[in-house]
Amino acid sequence: MADRKANNASAGMGAGLAIGIAIGASLGIALDNLMLGLGIGLGIGVAIGSGMGVAANSGKRKSGD
Numbered sequence: 001m002a003d004r005k006a007n008n009a010s011a012g013m014g015a016g017l018a019i020g021i022a023i024g025a026s027l028g029i030a031l032d033n034l035m036l037g038l039g040i041g042l043g044i045g046v047a048i049g050s051g052m053g054v055a056a057n058s059g060k061r062k063s064g065d
Contacts, residue, residue, distance in 0.1 A: 012053030013046070020045020 024041015028034035 009050070009053030012051070012055070013049035016047070016049020016052050017042065017045035019048055 020041040020043070021038065022041070023044055024038040025034070026037070027040055028037020031037055
């Protein structure tokens with residue numbers, strides 16, 4: 001079970017980082033500072049990713065756990 005939780009967290013992180021980088025690139029273009037936007041996007045992505053990983057873990061839990 002521990003392995004599955006780790007996989008969910010990393011999958012959530014991957015999806016969150018992709019979303020964050022996309023948001024960050026848009027922000028960077030809007031702010032005329034791509035590196036600043038990507039930095040913000042990475043922060044957002046890590047936050048979203050850890051949230052997704054936790055949500056995926058709780059969703060997969062069986063009532064017997």
